[in-house]
Amino acid sequence: MARNAERRAALVDAAVEVLAAEGARGLTFRAVDAAAGVPTGTSSNYFSSRDDLIHQIDGWLHQRLAPDPKAVERLLERPRDRALVVAFMHDLMGRAQRDRTGFLAMMELRLEAGRRPELRASLMTSLRADLDEGIAFNAQAGLPGGAEEITLLYLGMLGLILEHLTMPGMLDDAIPGVSVPDGVVERLVERIVPDGGA
Structure with a gap:
C-alpha cells in the first residue's frame, strides 16, 4: 500500500512537470508515464480520468x-x-x-x-x-x-x-x-x- 501511495505521488509530481512544460493540452497519461519513467498505462491505473489527475495536481500544488x-x-x-x-x-x-x-x-x-x-x-x-x-x-x-x-x-x-x-x-x-x-x-x-x- 505504501508503495502505491509513493507511486501515485511520483505520478502527480511527473504530471506537474508535464503541465508546466507542455500546458494542459500536453497533459496526457502517456506523457505523465514517460515523465515518471514508468511503463505506458501506469497512470491510467492510478487515476480514473484526466479530470481526476488534474484534481490531484491542484490539491498537491496547494501543499507544494x-x-x-x-x-x-x-x-x-x-x-x-x-x-x-x-x-x-x-x-x-x-x-x-x-x-x-x-x-x-x-x-x-x-x-x-x-x-x-x-x-x-x-x-x-x-x-x-x-x-x-x-x-x-x-x-x-x-x-x-x-x-x-x-x-x-x-x-x-x-x-x-x-x-x-x-x-x-x-x-x-x-x-x-x-x-x-x-x-x-x-x-x-x-x-x-x-x-x-x-
Whole structure:
C-alpha cells in the first residue's frame, strides 16, 4: 500500500512537470508515464480520468507551494510591521523562484480553468480559500493591512510572479532604480500596506 501511495505521488509530481512544460493540452497519461519513467498505462491505473489527475495536481500544488511552517515561525519572531509583510512577500517570491515548475503548473491550471467551467469552479474554490486564509493569517498575526490590502497585494504579487517566471528580464529598468523582483516586492508592499500594526 505504501508503495502505491509513493507511486501515485511520483505520478502527480511527473504530471506537474508535464503541465508546466507542455500546458494542459500536453497533459496526457502517456506523457505523465514517460515523465515518471514508468511503463505506458501506469497512470491510467492510478487515476480514473484526466479530470481526476488534474484534481490531484491542484490539491498537491496547494501543499507544494505553501509556505514552510518553520520559515513562518521564524518570521513571526520579528516586529509586526510593514517590514515583516515585505519579508513574507520575499518568502513568497523566493518559493516561486525555487519551484518555478510548480508555480508555472498552477498558472497552467488557471488557464485551463478559463476554458473548462467544471475545473474553474473547483480551482476557484481552492484559490479563494487560499486568499481567505491569507487574510485571516494577516489579521491573526497582527500584521498591518486588512482584507482589501491583502487582496491587492495578492493581485500585485500574482502579476509579478507571472511576469518574472515567464518573461524574466522584461521588467528590468521598468522602474528606474528598482530591482526586479526584490525592489518591486518592496514597492508593492510600501504602496499597498499601511505602515505600523493592524
